[in-house]
Amino acid sequence: MKTVTGLFDNYQDAEAAVRDLEDAGIPSDDISVVSRDSDYQDETSAAGEGASAGAGIGAIAGGTGGLLAGLGMLAIPGVGPVVAAGWLAATAAGAAAGAAIGGAAGGIVGALTSAGVSEDEAHVYAEGIRRGGTLVTVRTEERRIPDVEAILDRNRWVNVTERRRAYADEGWERFDESQRPYSADEIYKERLRYQTLGMR
Numbered sequence: 001m002k003t004v005t006g007l008f009d010n011y012q013d014a015e016a017a018v019r020d021l022e023d024a025g026i027p028s029d030d031i032s033v034v035s036r037d038s039d040y041q042d043e044t045s046a047a048g049e050g051a052s053a054g055a056g057i058g059a060i061a062g063g064t065g066g067l068l069a070g071l072g073m074l075a076i077p078g079v080g081p082v083v084a085a086g087w088l089a090a091t092a093a094g095a096a097a098g099a100a101i102g103g104a105a106g107g108i109v110g111a112l113t114s115a116g117v118s119e120d121e122a123h124v125y126a127e128g129i130r131r132g133g134t135l136v137t138v139r140t141e142e143r144r145i146p147d148v149e150a151i152l153d154r155n156r157w158v159n160v161t162e163r164r165r166a167y168a169d170e171g172w173e174r175f176d177e178s179q180r181p182y183s184a185d186e187i188y189k190e191r192l193r194y195q196t197l198g199m200r
Contacts, residue, residue, distance in 0.1 A: 002142050005137045007133050020155065033089070034076075034137075036130070070085040070086075071085045078179055088115060
């Protein structure tokens, strides 16, 4: 099995990608979602009047089936509270617990690299989640990789090379678990920044 990973700037695009993956016959057990989207107010709401807790993924995903029905809360070092479901979420939770007791370190980066994601990309993905993004990770047979990538792409996945460059322009080098998680206001501003730049 191979791993295909996509970062999304908002949960709605990631949700659509998960539904399309399931409709294409990818088993829910082979898809994972990790998102910070539940603790910022969506750009379509009254965020300009003071971004605080928004509707959240729990409300958005309410009544759905498949993978999204299993979303639960998880805390990841350096990322903060996330809503997650699937095999990567379980791996990240184990890594976080290990780090907390002085065992295996790595958190979300360790979970991604152990799943076959390059360390360089894993750091960008982890930073993306920290800044309010949603990660969709899929285990699939090699022959299905083009199909999975096409589904993620048509649902507006982030170009990870361009995003790394944008982060580096700010002086960013790699994900740092010791950094505080982004606040709701910072996540909202991050969202506006990439909308303004026309980046995804």
